[in-house]
Amino acid sequence: MNLRGLSVLLYKELLRFYKVWLQTLLAPIITALLYFLVFAHALEEQVQVYSGVSYTAFLIPGLVMMSIIQNAFANSSSSLIQSKVTGNIVFVLLSPLSYLEFFLAFVLASMVRGVVVGAGVCLVAVLFVSLPIHSAMILLGFALLSSAVLGSLGIIAGIWAEKFDQLAGFQNFVVLPLSFLSGVFYSIHSLPPFWQAVSHFNPFFYMIDGFRYGFFGVSDVDPWLSFGVIAVSLCLLAAITLFLLKSGYKLRH
């Protein structure tokens, strides 16, 4: 394995989003905090989801995971589409990096951005409300696994999309609805039975529910089930991504 090549591609991907930190790090943290302030202010007195847990506290893990999901996806997908549209993807394609090294560098960079933004949202949110931590390992595990899933999905979207609006479509019609309808703002037990059942087909629900378990030790479904669903999703998406990269689909025409 070309480990130095892999680490340089990872470094380049990290440097890429770090150089525009206002847009890639600060902006999503501010957006998440705006959701937090608006929803917490509007619903704090009216909703209690878990006993002994305020709605404000309930909201934070969901917002943190939503930030992780959206930013991990945005990182790999936007990097790829930009490189394809501007043509500078050619520099990576001309190099002796393997498709596996390419995949690992892009996914790892997405994980870093997702986790950094998530940690930023979390750090600022705890200034407003105290939050218990049931298991730091579970939190970290769900954060890393979920960001890897979305990093991989971002590569697929970035490979598939030929124009920025196609990628925006993927983001607005797939990632955004799935992340909003995953229990960020509510427990699925508050939904009618039909929508509860539908929620179980949304892998983002398991990411948020398992992550929330890491804070409160309480969740809508067994955290092991959530862990299993995310792990299977990662394996599936990684397999598809590696297949696309190996075949050269839309990259090596």
Added chain:
Amino acid sequence: MDAAITVNEVRKHYGKVQALKGLNLTIERGEFFGLLGPNGAGKSTLINIIAGLVRADAGGVAVFGHDVVRDYRHARAQLGVVPQELVFDPFFSVREVLRIQAGYFGLGKENDPWLDELIDALDLSDKANVNMRALSGGMKRRVLIAQALVHKPKVLVLDEPTAGVDVELRRTLWQFVKRLHRDGLTIVLTTHYLEEAETLCDRIAIIDHGTLIALDHKRALLEKVTGARCRLIVTLAAPLKAVPESLSGMLKQQEGVRLEFQLDKGRDPIMSVLDALRAAGGVLVDLQTEETDLEDIFVELTKRKRT
């Protein structure tokens, strides 16, 4: 000599268009090789297949014996490619871009002296820490060449590197490329400036419609394709009423008092042409002879292929 690049029965189609139709080609180590052809002939497709940017439908390409698909790591390590388009990464400075590109090839700080050498040789020293976005087109072109050389490849492929480049920069670039060639690099060049290919290349291949229509040493190509031909340009005092019948087969162009003939040196003596003109009432004011150049060959071959 051993082969730097071997192209074996390569085929590629895009939809119904057959871009390459079973192309065979060998480029020897140390050659300065020219790849010519009209737009859409298949040159860039071939270059992209050699570089691994495009997958061939059939056939294979090897760089110093390493298959560009199965053994791509070794093949790409031997190959530096300067793309045709002026592409760049807008996030980074010149030095960052070069370090990153070298890093992909597994090279670290130990390669920095070579990067400094490239920066210096391509006159990029005062732009080394400038963001790529702030560079002029010519400077970006220099960076592309430096990027292709960061890993010290044995073969440098230049895909129309001087398109849209001003005369001075073009001259500087060719001096640099000639130096690389003298140092032992195999150079593969595609260009629309035929005089460049004529001046620089040892051997030339002409591709048209995905087929190799000529491949030989430059001189041999000139001789073989057009024979020992030359151009005779005659200026008369007044236009002729009619060009003599015996000269009509040689007449290439007629613009008033200026007549251009294409002659076979062995078969058509210049004196007999001049005699025929005089006999037809022509009064000679000036005459010029020119050797056939690559442009004539190019036009003739690609025209011949179409007809």
